[in-house]
Amino acid sequence: xxxxxxxxxxxxxxxxxxxxxxxxxxxxxxxxxxxxxxxxxxxxxxxxxxxxxxxxxxxxxxxxxxxxxxxxxxxxxxxxxxxxxxxxxxxxxxxxxxxxxxxxxxxxxxxxxxxxxxxxxxxxxxxxxxxxxxxxxxxxxxxxxxxxxxxxxxxxxxxxxxxxxxxxxxxxxxxxxxxxxxxxxxxxxxxxxxxxxxxxxxxxxxxxxxxxxxxxxxxxxxxxxxxxxxxxx
Numbered sequence: 001x002x003x004x005x006x007x008x009x010x011x012x013x014x015x016x017x018x019x020x021x022x023x024x025x026x027x028x029x030x031x032x033x034x035x036x037x038x039x040x041x042x043x044x045x046x047x048x049x050x051x052x053x054x055x056x057x058x059x060x061x062x063x064x065x066x067x068x069x070x071x072x073x074x075x076x077x078x079x080x081x082x083x084x085x086x087x088x089x090x091x092x093x094x095x096x097x098x099x100x101x102x103x104x105x106x107x108x109x110x111x112x113x114x115x116x117x118x119x120x121x122x123x124x125x126x127x128x129x130x131x132x133x134x135x136x137x138x139x140x141x142x143x144x145x146x147x148x149x150x151x152x153x154x155x156x157x158x159x160x161x162x163x164x165x166x167x168x169x170x171x172x173x174x175x176x177x178x179x180x181x182x183x184x185x186x187x188x189x190x191x192x193x194x195x196x197x198x199x200x201x202x203x204x205x206x207x208x209x210x211x212x213x214x215x216x217x218x219x220x221x222x223x224x225x226x227x228x229x230x231x232x233x
Contacts, residue, residue, distance in 0.1 A: 019059055019062035019184070022061070022062060023059065023184065025052070026055045052192060056189070061125065064122060070117070071112055071118065075112075077098055097168055097172035100164075124185050124189075127144075128147075135201065141196060147192070151185060
């Protein structure tokens with residue numbers, strides 16, 4: 001086997017694929033990846049900001065899915081009392097990390113690290129989706145601040161978890177990918193902060209004007225009450 005590949009677990013491929021697609025959306029490739037079929041449904045993908053929202057959402061989704069995977073491993077470790085339930089090697093051994101009783105939960109809270117990661121990435125995705133739906137809302141800047149501050153705090157947590165891996169003497173590939181996704185999400189929120197208030201941010205609000213009448217018609221099942229001016233006529 002090629003040196004280094006013995007440390008790679010193929011179960012990571014779907015998570016890496018989502019993450020790579022998200023990163024690509026931040027590059028000039030984003031315009032190419034925003035296929036016409038997608039643009040017809042989400043016209044904001046025609047803008048730099050829309051592509052940034054999509055890329056950041058995919059990065060956070062990869063973090064969420066890989067965190068869910070580590071939570072499954074944690075539960076499996078509890079059932080098996082440790083054991084080898086994922087790829088193991090001289091250095092890469094997620095079973096030794098996630099199954100370690102001294103380091104596998106959040107101090108004082110007792111939550112599995114995988115569940116904590118899922119909650120953080122879910123918060124990130126909520127902030128991104130709400131901003132993408134209403135980019136001109138007054139609370140958008142607060143969402144950006146929440147994302148950046150939680151992201152910075154999470155980096156200190158990552159350093160603690162890296163210390164835990166050092167003490168255990170093993171590396172968890174799944175945990176590492178979750179850490180990379182968190183760092184990527186934090187960088188993404190900083191990028192949104194730099195874009196906020198610029199022409200790139202304003203462009204997304206002018207992609208498609210809101211058709212109030214059509215929106216009201218959908219809500220009322222096709223009926224729109226006549227306005228006062230229509231009644232007078």
